[in-house]
Amino acid sequence: MPQKKVLVAAVVALVVLVALAAYVLYRPKPKSVTLTFVSTQLSPPTEQAFMRSLLSRFGNETGIKVDFVPLGYTDMVAKVEAEVNSGKVSTNIIGGLSSEVDYFASKGLVEDLSKFGSLPGRTFYPALEQASKMYGIKAMVPWMTATFVIVVNNKAFDYLPPGLTKDDVIKGTDKWTYDALLAWAKNIYEKTGKQAVGLPAGGGGLLHRFLHGYLYPSYTGYQAKAFNSPEAVELWKYLRELWKYTNPASTTYDAMADPLLKGDVWIAWDHVARVKAAITTSPDQFTVCPVPRGPKGRGYIVVLAGLAIPKGAPDQDSAWKLVEFLTRPEVQAKVAENVGFFPTVKEASPAITGPIKKLADGVSAQMAAPDSIAVMIPPLGAKAGSFNSVYRDAFTRIVLKGEDIQAVLADDAGKLDSIFKELKIPPP
């Protein structure tokens, strides 16, 4: 029966073919993990490119691929909240400011990282370690720090007012005060006609940080507690004066690197990451200096960014490996050299080299000043925008529109109070 033989052979061939196809389709494959890392930090193009190369190094070492996705804060909140609430989390790791992570922690959207144990071989600065604990859990691991500095075009040193030396400014001595800054700006204006001071007062600029984190602590000793006080009135009178010598285009500046490089301003205050391009493009042209001091001391903000894991995220062990990688001292030093954010672990600081060392020295001088009043951005979560608006509104009304200082402060103090009352936290 040759026909029967053919049939049997065909059936056998078919079974073998199906088995082979099934094996090809369902054969055990090596499990590869790809992490999605969303971050509000390091979004500018060159910073992103650096992070990609750093993360590919991590990939080569561990076999874990990482997709770095920079996002705005509002976008990040929308994504993480939607993912955790729907129970389908695709974000494996979050990189954000401590105040941003605070919002996630307050809503129970992030894991308690104490379950992963400690990270050996690195010592986190105690204040940063403390700040990473929120609502009874370890909500994040300190990742990077930053602050704001004054960047001076070296030409400006030719017009220092009597009694102020270049050394005073660079070292941040007692003579380097906000009044000295005003006298300096006035001197430049009188001799050159140039309004040389620059502030990032544009829509995307961080002027509000200058107000609540620098002028307020320096003049009143607090960020918000003495918002409407006699000392605050003095502060606003001062800012009105300084504005006369501030480049009027400041209301359009989002970041100060470009106006500094173009020579539009000679003395600028901004976030280190936002002036970094000026230092790295023309290192010989600029000097990084600590901020001036006010009657109550030298107020400045310590910006802390942390790494958190969303609640219910997959591949948490791999995410923790990434946290371990990013907090290694040598990796932290690389981050500082390339993107201008500073280490959170003690062991990394001595390893920093290159042009950014200049920035690191400026920051160190600021932190080392004996009269420094270090403040953190208050953890206000969704109310952060309203908090910032209060200060910006006061600036617009008092400085730009010339309204009565006392009346504006009385108005805005009410708004500020209601924010802190609603959040049930004392004003800092």
Add this chain to the structure above:
Amino acid sequence: MPVRRSILLSIVGALLSAWILVPLAYTMLAAFADPEDYYRHVIPTKYTLENVNVFLELGALDAMARSVLVAFLTIAISFAVGVPAGYAVGRWVFRGKDSYRLAVLSMRMFPVMVMAIPLASLYIRLGLYDSLLGVALVHAALALPFVVLITSSIFVSIPRDLEEAGLVFGLSRVQVFTKITAPLALPGLSAAAMFTFVTSWNEVFASTILTLKERTLPALTVATTILSTGAAAPDPYRFAAATLLALPAFIVMLYMRKYLTVMWGGARVS
């Protein structure tokens, strides 16, 4: 007099062209400017591919391909829904027609921002999150009111007699549309398609919120250079991002130009 008038017209024309072309040309020049040189000279003298390269390294080409795909998907979806609606509004008289036209526009009243979290949650549940189809659906929703309004005014301008003649000669309703109405409406439809393309091409919010890895070009470039801490990006990078965004749209518009001219020059638009 006519000579003087033509000179005046030429001057106005040149000024108008310069108004549009100078910023475009400068953007493209500055995109390739060496950063150090850019800050020293008004017109850059040294050029580099570095600024554009950074975006290419970040995946701008893939993002561009995704943007094109999303734009064509958007055109397909918004035309599938919008053209029949536009035909109905343009051709037929029915009760509540004006209110309907107004209602179509009211779609644009709500900022997409307000819907961000519910929309993202819904997309995750439906499995549309981080997909090009998902982004195209939102873009189509944004473009639809204009597709309906533009196509309705195009169909109004096509003489009804031609369609009736077709019916008299034995064509079915579908054949009348495909053989008579559609060819006559083609320039106008092309204009509507171009408008939809540009709407989708420029949209940044939906593609940022609804995608993680499948980001379109604006989500990659605009979000990187302007939104968030991206505000720190120096000028040459912003110009590079602007050039990458503008070039493809520019090419599409150049191609579509002839259809637009036909519509403006040859058809009645009521």
